[in-house]
Amino acid sequence: MTETQKIVIIGGVAAGPKICAKLLRTKDFNCKIDLYTEEDMISYSACGLPYFIEGLIEDVNRLIVRTPQQFEEKGANIHLNKRCTKILPQEHKIVIADTKTGIIQEVEYDKLAITTGARPIVPPIQNLHLQNIFTVRKIKDGIEIRNKIREENTKKAVIVGGGYIGIELLEAFYKNGLEVVLIERDEHILSIFDPEISDMIKDEIVKMSQGKVNILTSEAVIAFEGDDRVQRVITSKGNIIETDIAVIATGVTPNTEIAAAAGIELGVSNAIRVNNRMQTSIKDIYAAGDCTENYHLVSKNYCWIPLGSTANKEGRCAAINIAGQYDAFPGVLGSAVTRYDGLSISLTGLTETEARKFGFDVVSSVMTKKDKAGYMPGAENITIKLVVDKRLKKILGAQAFGNGDADKRVNTVASAIMADQTLDNFLHTDMTYAPPFSTAVDPLISAALLISNQIYK
């Protein structure tokens, strides 16, 4: 039996609990696990908050994957309301402050895992102190927003930011009968999509919302106004928008200040640089989840794409390596999905814009087609954009949206990209067909054929 290893984990949302759970399941690894979080709960689905706000989930506890008790029963020590203030790599120690009592303690580790996640960026808007202005990251944010939109006199809402969270809140607010204005500083909402795709999505959202939703682009919020609580939003174009609630969803930034202070190397967007075993630049310190940088398998560049699915994979990889075994996490494709009401919105790999930036010889196609046989009830349009390198004949990325089954088709492309598939081979992929599920020539194959026709003509 090996000597007991002291494993310390800081951060408790996704990657941290994953490391903890995986280590607890690892046989022949003798360890004592201590997980510290500044929050009062751990292991919850932050991605589920918009659906809790919407009211699709009644009990917030359903968002909790595992309770501290469940971890403790298996032998881990979970420390709530404890913030890590300092890492001392030379001494293999961290400093912990109790967020309630302020009491400081030092904790020794043999291996340390940093899983401190990310936090919302709040732009410099005037009067942020007013009531009824929120960000969405933690469970308590979700509870407060949900309570607020259910109050009788909450009729109007402003969402600042048109990324995934902004769109998901838009659904939640629209479905709760609010009139909503979403304000995006950039020229396009969902700016990780190509501009023409973003614009099609925007038009579709507005069309679906029967006048209850307004989306402003190229417009920034410069001030909130009101007595005590927010009543008006002032934009860079001088618009004055009345509102009863405002939510800021303008992106996130990694919680890496204590890592940086300890001398750990940071990368893109100040996320922690890790190798493919999730090891940081300092011995015996690992990192995983939203606080870490990612390697992009298509661009072959570093990026920062914080996502719950990646956090889980990285957490597993970190745990295996912490336990002295070997695992490598190769990197990401940036695959993501969201929805607005019935509209699925999804992408993987590089957009055309990104692909050109990285120097690929791009050819692309955009195609709208029914997701199943046109004569079947429930057949709906999906629009697919495929991006291919003309010389390499490699698939670089896919974007899809529609009321039909768009997201799983993006996964079919993700699977191809992951295997470095060529266009020529991909377009012969034997996909399942039956009238309730697809067309005889699947929309993905049609999109690939369109590109093939461009290349070979």
Added chain:
Amino acid sequence: MTETQKIVIIGGVAAGPKICAKLLRTKDFNCKIDLYTEEDMISYSACGLPYFIEGLIEDVNRLIVRTPQQFEEKGANIHLNKRCTKILPQEHKIVIADTKTGIIQEVEYDKLAITTGARPIVPPIQNLHLQNIFTVRKIKDGIEIRNKIREENTKKAVIVGGGYIGIELLEAFYKNGLEVVLIERDEHILSIFDPEISDMIKDEIVKMSQGKVNILTSEAVIAFEGDDRVQRVITSKGNIIETDIAVIATGVTPNTEIAAAAGIELGVSNAIRVNNRMQTSIKDIYAAGDCTENYHLVSKNYCWIPLGSTANKEGRCAAINIAGQYDAFPGVLGSAVTRYDGLSISLTGLTETEARKFGFDVVSSVMTKKDKAGYMPGAENITIKLVVDKRLKKILGAQAFGNGDADKRVNTVASAIMADQTLDNFLHTDMTYAPPFSTAVDPLISAALLISNQIYK
């Protein structure tokens, strides 16, 4: 300008019309196209017939992809009710008989495409001449069955055969309020799945059907009985089952007699052997669709898996090569999907049974998991079986079923197999995640991890 080529196509359901349509779109290819079919319509979705029978599609014309008129307007000649009785390869001619007048004619070709499809196999059951006994292949079959099940005194049905068509008819009949007995000669329904998966699907179907559906296995139908019309079905176990209608769906056989008579080489199941340009063993004769053999990309063996999606791909490939350009169709994975009510049933690649038969060193996993975050409304179970070769670490196949989103996940695996993906790489595939669409660790990844744990432990 090249000399006008005389292109003759025999067969009009899927591959034939596809060849015709693709040739009509081909620039710089000067041709006269004549398509002959013994039926009175062309270019229809035979796969849609069960849904027409069910009543999901009211107008049978919606199953028609393109009418003869649409083809004729573009310049092709469509000849209905004309059966090809002989191919004369030496003379580059075929013999055509008018099915109504019996008049015989000879037709010259420069290039011939055989797309004669397949027809139902009818086992030697006694009293097949009785009324209300059907097979399902052509539009008229669909109309007759639909009319029959809508008659007031049609209350009970027997389906002979538990393959895809049998299951689809089961849905159609069950949804129309009939009491149905499905009788399968083999030990398992859907015998292209592994036995334990077939059995789980069977149990699920029976459970969903509230006593209205009975499935008998290891039992053959030996006789129909009744006065004029079928009233009873007698089985090999001596069961006597009362019924008002019987449908035989015991499989199909390729229509290749005239090809064989002309000396064209046949392969597995008497399907026409073609190379990857869809050329038969005789010069200037091509074949595509259900009448042709397939190359299986995983087993590296020839097989016969007649499917509409493959017919479309082969038709396209044949047309390009007929037009003097180059295209290759690499082969199939046997991907297929069907459903029973809300239950999706899907597979790709090899089952464990097949993989062992072909000599792979098989490891497999079966796993049931929610298709989306468990707290989301509409989250449903899916069961996935993955089959992997332990030494090659190659993914060989996947089977999936469930009320959740099973079929598109099978396509994600199909895409990986098509690219010769390894298990080690596949389990890091960056799949999209959001609570309404999947779990943070997608069921496919979970299934792959299960196998990885078996291999590396």
